[in-house]
Amino acid sequence: MSILFGLSCVFIIFSMIFCFIRLFIGPDLSDRVIAMDLLTNILIASVILFSLVVQETVYIDFIILVGLVMFLSISMYAYYLEKQ
Template sequence: MNLVLTLTFLIMSLAMVVVFIRLVKGPSLPDRVVALELIASIMVGMIGVHAIYTQSSSFIDVAVVMALTAFLAAIGFARFVEKGGQRDD
């Protein structure tokens, strides 16, 4: 079980690095926002795996709050683009 959790953390960390490169490189604002949303989703997954590892249910609450915050950020970005905000694509 410990090997599986370690491997899961390693794969999620690698995914985080790849997504961070996409966040920095761009090329457009929507690409960067999608990368930021994906980072938030990976973080929620990592918190969930950590909750399984430590057998602590309080981390699940943290993951839910983070997921809701990321969802609200996505809604805010969609409104921003819908109203004709800054675009460089």
């Protein structure tokens, strides 16, 4: 499991780096919003990975809360972009 955990951490770090690049360099607001949503999904994946390693289920509540908050915020960004 430690080899798979290490590989997963490496892939998560690389994907975070690419998302941060898109977040800062993105040409419009919609690209930045999508990058922020993807960063949240990567955060959720890393918390799930951490939760599997420490074998605790208490982090599932955090994952659900972050997912709901980001769904609402992305919906509001989409509504804002549609009105422009």
